Amino acid sequence: MTPLPSGATAALGMLIHTPAVPRFPCRMAPIWLIGFLVLALSSIYCTVLHPKQEMWFQGLFPSNMCPANASAYTFYGIMFDAGSTGTRIHIYTFVQKNPEQLPELEGEIFESVKPGLSAYASEPKKGAETVRILLEMAKEAVPPSHWKKTPVVLKATAGLRLLSEQKAQALLLQGMIPRIVREVFEKSPFLVPDNSVGIMDGCYEGILAWITVNFLTGQLYGQNQQTVGTLDLGGASTQITFLPRFEETLEQTPVDFLSSFEMFNSTYKLYTHSYLGFGLKAARLATLGALEIKAVDGQMLRSSCLPKQLEAEWHFGGVKYQYGGNREGETGFEPCYAEVVKVVQGKLHQPDEIRRSSFYAFSYYYDRAADTNMIDYEKGGVLEVRDFERKAKEVCDNMDMYTSASPFLCMDLTYITALLKEGFGFGDNTLLQLTKKVNNIETSWALGATFHLLQSLGLTH
Numbered sequence: 001m002t003p004l005p006s007g008a009t010a011a012l013g014m015l016i017h018t019p020a021v022p023r024f025p026c027r028m029a030p031i032w033l034i035g036f037l038v039l040a041l042s043s044i045y046c047t048v049l050h051p052k053q054e055m056w057f058q059g060l061f062p063s064n065m066c067p068a069n070a071s072a073y074t075f076y077g078i079m080f081d082a083g084s085t086g087t088r089i090h091i092y093t094f095v096q097k098n099p100e101q102l103p104e105l106e107g108e109i110f111e112s113v114k115p116g117l118s119a120y121a122s123e124p125k126k127g128a129e130t131v132r133i134l135l136e137m138a139k140e141a142v143p144p145s146h147w148k149k150t151p152v153v154l155k156a157t158a159g160l161r162l163l164s165e166q167k168a169q170a171l172l173l174q175g176m177i178p179r180i181v182r183e184v185f186e187k188s189p190f191l192v193p194d195n196s197v198g199i200m201d202g203c204y205e206g207i208l209a210w211i212t213v214n215f216l217t218g219q220l221y222g223q224n225q226q227t228v229g230t231l232d233l234g235g236a237s238t239q240i241t242f243l244p245r246f247e248e249t250l251e252q253t254p255v256d257f258l259s260s261f262e263m264f265n266s267t268y269k270l271y272t273h274s275y276l277g278f279g280l281k282a283a284r285l286a287t288l289g290a291l292e293i294k295a296v297d298g299q300m301l302r303s304s305c306l307p308k309q310l311e312a313e314w315h316f317g318g319v320k321y322q323y324g325g326n327r328e329g330e331t332g333f334e335p336c337y338a339e340v341v342k343v344v345q346g347k348l349h350q351p352d353e354i355r356r357s358s359f360y361a362f363s364y365y366y367d368r369a370a371d372t373n374m375i376d377y378e379k380g381g382v383l384e385v386r387d388f389e390r391k392a393k394e395v396c397d398n399m400d401m402y403t404s405a406s407p408f409l410c411m412d413l414t415y416i417t418a419l420l421k422e423g424f425g426f427g428d429n430t431l432l433q434l435t436k437k438v439n440n441i442e443t444s445w446a447l448g449a450t451f452h453l454l455q456s457l458g459l460t461h
């Protein structure tokens with residue numbers, strides 16, 4: 001193909017990804033025609049429309065290409081989420097239209113790889129290589145002129161906190177993975193702040209995800225703020241966060257479950273807690289009894305939540321587990337629920353108020369609801385807590401029909417049911433808004449963490 005004129009390349013690159021853009025039906029239009037169209041549209045956009053109106057071609061033009069818009073300033077932030085099951089990169093674009101206003105979030109590029117860094121306990125270099133490959137994407141997404149002022153940070157969550165003691169010593173205390181990942185960052189052209197690689201304290205995970213969801217749903221600014229609570233279910237830990245509405249909630253809550261912070265000129269006192277070991281995969285290990293025995297090698301771990309004839313191996317956090325069904329005993333929802341409920345019963349704080357609120361739920365809540373067609377995979381949906389129980393019964397009592405997806409499906413749905421009902425104390429009819437993205441931005445703590453990062457570097461007001 002003929003190379004495109006340089007000015008048009010970026011615009012056309014974006015044009016390919018913009019669904020509303022009409023495509024030429026058969027043959028490519030001549031280059032001069034494309035060039036002319038780009039110039040015409042950009043001049044209409046810059047002189048007449050921007051920033052008053054949204055048009056289908058608005059996304060084609062970086063805000064700072066218009067001379068009339070010279071004061072608008074585009075900047076970027078790169079956040080790595082090193083979770084227990086995978087590593088993810090979030091590349092955010094912000095536009096500051098004038099110094100008095102808050103910057104606007106223009107978009108996000110997101111990519112993920114599996115497994116997470118904790119699976120590379122014995123080969124940290126390979127782990128760091130996954131980070132390097134993801135960082136290459138950022139070089140494509142951020143213009144070279146912005147590389148030096150674009151910060152890059154990696155925060156590890158529960159996965160690295162849960163590693164067996166010996167491996168955690170090697171990795172964390174001697175700082176193997178953090179050191180090598182930091183080297184990858186230093187070799188990149190991006191801005192590497194102090195403490196650019198670290199482990200995130202569990203309580204921030206909940207607060208930052210709450211900030212993300214409430215920012216994206218428009219609840220952190222303007223009048224009539226009605227914030228929503230958030231539920232995140234990771235592989236190793238789970239978080240619950242909400243803004244208490246009743247004085248009694250504040251009085252009845254242990255102080256270490258309450259956190260105050262200031263954002264966009266308001267102070268919020270949040271109820272938040274991260275339960276380490278209560279993520280979906282950690283709960284599988286707890287249900288199987290794997291956490292109580294010293295050496296799991298060679299031990300067959302059995303459960304009534306698994307298909308009767310199943311015998312298999314599972315690698316998690318650098319450890320190999322052998323697991324299987326109850327060959328001789330019972331299987332199905334009832335015995336499974338009895339097993340799973342022991343993992344949560346009496347172990348979590350139950351704030352009364354949440355029975356009367358609705359929550360946004362994401363990560364594994366979303367994945368398992370989508371896997372079983374309770375919600376649309378792309379759009380998400382609204383469920384009641386009892387819908388998880390209904391689906392768990394259906395799957396566990398007909399295990400042979402569902403095992404092609406995952407042998408753990410019955411156990412996972414039963415755990416989600418038990419966690420919501422017996423763990424947090426939600427009512428059967430509590431509403432859950434299952435959400436993966438809001439306005440095309442991932443619901444994850446990463447955006448909240450990026451706001452915090454940019455603010456601490458003085459890149460925003």
Ligand SMILES: O=c1[nH]cnc2c1ncn2[C@@H]1O[C@H](COP(=O)(O)OP(=O)(O)O)[C@@H](O)[C@H]1O
Pocket residue numbers: 081082083084085086088116157158159233234235236237238279363364367442443444
């Ligand atoms: O930014 C995201 N977008 C989509 N899914 C995510 C994102 N962050 C986490 N998840 C989901 O969270 C679940 C795993 O959680 P994770 O690996 O973060 O465990 P952890 O929080 O216990 O360390 C998976 O279902 C994964 O798809």
Ligand SMILES: [Ca+2]
Pocket residue numbers: 083084157234235
């Ligand atoms: Ca997570």
